Amino acid sequence: MLNTFPYVPPQADALAVDDISFSYPNGHRVFSSFSLNARPGEFVAILGPSGCGKTTLLNLLSGFVQPQSGRITINQTAVRPERSELGYVFQAPQLFPWLSALENVRFGLRMSARTDASQQRAQALQYLRLVGLESAAHRLPHQLSGGMQQRVSLARTLALEPSVLLMDEPFAALDAISRNSMNEETLRIWAELGQTVLFITHDIDEAVFLADRVIVLSIAPGGIHSELEIQLPRPRSNLKTRRLPAFLDYRNELMTRIAQVMDAGDATVYPTPRLELTA
Ligand SMILES: Nc1ncnc2c1ncn2[C@@H]1O[C@H](COP(=O)(O)OP(=O)(O)OP(=O)(O)O)[C@@H](O)[C@H]1O
Ligand SMILES: [Mg+2]
Known part of the structure; x- marks a missing residue:
């Protein structure tokens, strides 16, 4: 059977x-x-x-x-x-040049408005850590290599889960x-x-x-x-x-x-x- x-x-x-x-x-x-x-x-x-x-x-x-x-x-x-x-990662990083890596990642979270500012920063930092960029959180995009910029862009997309x-x-x-x-x-x-x-x-x-x-x-x-x-x-x-x-x-x-x-x-x-x- x-x-x-x-x-x-x-x-x-x-x-x-x-x-x-x-x-x-x-x-x-x-x-x-x-x-x-x-x-x-x-x-x-x-x-x-x-x-x-x-x-x-x-x-x-x-x-x-x-x-x-x-x-x-x-x-x-x-x-x-x-x-x-749905998360979309583009060919070019498309970061805001006047915002730090952390604020770039936080930007998407701010748009979704699900949490307050300190929670958003903590979440942004968590995803920067995931892509290995916690120590560069306060650098501006022009202070990052091309690969690092693409990591920030990836973290920004991933942070939206x-x-x-x-x-x-x-x-x-x-x-x-x-x-x-x-x-x-x-x-x-x-x-x-x-x-x-x-x-x-x-x-x-x-x-x-x-x-x-x-x-x-x-x-x-x-x-x-x-x-x-x-x-x-x-x-x-x-x-x-x-x-x-x-x-x-x-x-x-x-x-x-x-x-x-x-x-x-x-x-x-x-x-x-x-x-x-x-x-
Ligand atoms: N807005 C548009 N109007 C008319 N034709 C378009 C438009 N956008 C793209 N195409 C055409 O549609 C086809 C597919 O374009 P698409 O950009 O999806 O290709 P792709 O596979 O992503 O190419 P690549 O590897 O170069 O990025 C191409 O022949 C392109 O010329
Ligand atoms: Mg294409």
Whole structure:
């Protein structure tokens, strides 16, 4: 007889894009019949060539723009721009130059007006500590390195305690060493806070290092070219993970797929080749 216990109910998606189509007002079509989902706590990386619609996708998820058809839900509810469970980390830090790191983090909390000033400062400090910047709390943005500024920006978003984090190439402007260290930091914070993350990147290594699953987009107007589950052990570290033979296999596989996307120049979907892993 089939053993039905213990019963584990299926988990609802934290984020679901269901069969959407979207064109800009000038008629430029970016998505048609596009679907995507993320499980609660999943780290999903979106990889795709320039112009394929990555930023458009995040704007749709944020509710800044609406699809012409289809449905987008965050935690089973339709998206609205003012939803507090969504956090958005942009490519550039976008800090107020006249406010200290602490006041920049506090700014978002002040807007949400849920607590008084001293509680807001304590919460801002807690998130600066999380990104390793407690000692720089009173410095102005121009007194911080590019990586530190991006940490402040991350702390500002995290302080609002979103359950879903949208990150649009947040470390693209950093040098390779700072980017690797921010990748490690991101995973440490994610392991601690457990949000669902949708991370947009052009960088194949970054996608493999961070994600549970990498989604490769086709060139617009398109959809998903393919997906790849990344089964590298966690916790991941720059020194260990990036040297694993399996890391290089995933990286090579994604390089092949991106080359296919670039060659096609359209929405062609290729069969996913079988991936042999050596570790
Ligand atoms: N406001 C707009 N009106 C018309 N077309 C637009 C508009 N914004 C973007 N596009 C076009 O839509 C497509 C997708 O743009 P999007 O910015 O989402 O690409 P992306 O994948 O984020 O690119 P990148 O990697 O360069 O940031 C591109 O072809 C772009 O030219
Ligand atoms: Mg973009």
